[in-house]
Every structure is written in C-alpha cells, then in structure tokens.
Amino acid sequence: MVNWLHSLFYDPARGWDPISVQYAQEYGRIAAVDPQIVSRFVDTVGELRGKRVADVGSGPGHYSLEFARRGAEVTCVDISRNYLAMIEARMSHEGLSAHYALGYMDSINRITSGNFDALFSNVAWNYCMNDWSFARNLLQAMRPGGVIMIRETNEAYVPRTGGYSRAVYWLNDTIGWKIGHPRPPHGRIAEAFRRAGPCEVSVDYSEPTVDIVTVRSASR
Numbered sequence: 352m353v354n355w356l357h358s359l360f361y362d363p364a365r366g367w368d369p370i371s372v373q374y375a376q377e378y379g380r381i382a383a384v385d386p387q388i389v390s391r392f393v394d395t396v397g398e399l400r401g402k403r404v405a406d407v408g409s410g411p412g413h414y415s416l417e418f419a420r421r422g423a424e425v426t427c428v429d430i431s432r433n434y435l436a437m438i439e440a441r442m443s444h445e446g447l448s449a450h451y452a453l454g455y456m457d458s459i460n461r462i463t464s465g466n467f468d469a470l471f472s473n474v475a476w477n478y479c480m481n482d483w484s485f486a487r488n489l490l491q492a493m494r495p496g497g498v499i500m501i502r503e504t505n506e507a508y509v510p511r512t513g514g515y516s517r518a519v520y521w522l523n524d525t526i527g528w529k530i531g532h533p534r535p536p537h538g539r540i541a542e543a544f545r546r547a548g549p550c551e552v553s554v555d556y557s558e559p560t561v562d563i564v565t566v567r568s569a570s571r
Contacts, residue, residue, distance in 0.1 A: 353530045354480040363430050363453050370431035379411035379437055388502060389417055393471040395565055396498045399423040402468040403491065405560040407456050412438030417472070419447045426450040426463055430478070447554075451466020457485055465492040467518055469499070476503040476540060478530045482523075486543035490568055492549060499566040540564045 361367045379564035393399060398417060400422030406415040409427040415438055419425045427438050427449055435451045442449050454462040456472075457480045470489060479485035489499055506524075511517045522528040524536050541554050542563045 353528065356530045358455055358480065361363075363432060363455075367385065368432050368533055370433050372433050373491050375411060375433040375437055377433065378568060379413075382411050384413050384417050385563075389414070391563075392469075392500050393421070394471040395464065395500060399469075403494075404469045404471065405467045407459065407470060407472040407489070408433055408478055409438060410475070412441055414471060414473055415500050416441055416445070416447070416459060419449055420445070423469075424465070426449075426452055427554070428452045428456060428459055430455055449460065457481070457488055459488055459492050463492065466494045467492055468494060468497050472496070472518065473481065473502045473505055475535050476501055479529075481527060482539055482543050483527060483530060486540070486547040489548050490544070490566070493568040494569040495568060495570045499564075499568070501540055501562070501564045501566075503562050503564075504560055506534045506563050507537060507540075508534055519560065535562070537562060 361466050387410070388390065396402065399418055402423050403422040403426070404418050405426045405428055406418065409415045409430045411427045411434055412427060413450050415427045419442060427435060429435055432539055435453060438449065439451060452462040456475065456478060470493060506520060511520055519530050522530060523533045537556070539560050541552050544552050544564065544566050545548055550566040553565045554562065
C-alpha cells in the first residue's frame, strides 16, 4: 500500500530515477556474474538460444549480457533509466541487442509484451511493492510451461536495528505491507507462488540467508 502510493508520485516514465549515473557506474564495475547461478538457470531452462528471457531487476545488466551471449532474446526490466542505458551500451559494444522495459517490476505485464519462456531475478525481489501480487504478475508474464528462477536474500541477511526497522519488518511479515524494501521472510517467495496460481515450485534453502526458488508455470 505505502509503496504503491509512493509509485504514484515517483514515476520513472516522467524522468524520476532512483539510481544516479555515478552510482550506476560504480556498481556496474563491481557487479559480477556467479557462474553457478547461470549454470543452474541454464540447466533448468535448457538451451537459451532463441528463448525469450526477462531479467527482472536487471541492474547494470551483468546477467542480461550473459544470457544474450548465449543467444537468448533478452528483455531487461528495471526502474532505472541509467542502468538500462548502461546495459544497452554494453550490449552494443559486443554486437548484441536486447529489449529494455523501464518501470516498476510489478508492472511487468504493462511494460513488456509478456509470454516469456524464462524469467530470472537475482537479489531484486525485495524491490517489489507487494510479495503476493508480484508473484501473480510474474506468473501471468510467462508462457505455459515457462520457468522462473528467483534468488533473493531473506530477512535473516539484514539485522534489524532500531524501532523503525523492526516495525517495517513486522508489517511485512504479519500483514504483507511493505514500507521501503525489506527482505522477504524465509519461505515467503515460495509460498507466494504456491498461492498465485497453478505452478510447480522447488526451493533451495542450503544457504540460511538466501532463498532460491524455481517455478514452472502450468501447461495449458
């Protein structure tokens, strides 16, 4: 609710950008692809060549670029025009291309054409406005039988310090109201997909502060 109200006043389509050019450049220099995450994604999705893949919360585009190198038709979804400009420059430098969708991740079905074969999101889930509706929106963006892979740090990753932080996490944990970008409770992402609609959900909780959730949308 609170984040939705915020989005009415801060619209990236009207020029608002939460990421400065300087920060985008600094983060872009240190952001690195984890080969194990890429291998897991490819093993689950299969050969990426020719598949429509959305990188949701793409940031500086390090994973988007890797998927494009493997022949995927990539759509980069991000709230920052500066990040998307960075990705486009990197793609062009390598003779690659992608689609660029500017806006809140929750609006994926409005700012993209949907019908994706695969969807990937790495440590970006916490930026959605509402965990439950976001899972529904992601499922709606998939073709039947498509694969979603989410890797997200859960609330154990960030210590709660001070009354404000504890209140923010309590609201998100108990009634699903998000103020800012609290990490989801452990298990929340998987549960959100199970409630969202027909799909198969598998989880990897081997790291106590990280939830890796893989979803296959129902075949119709």
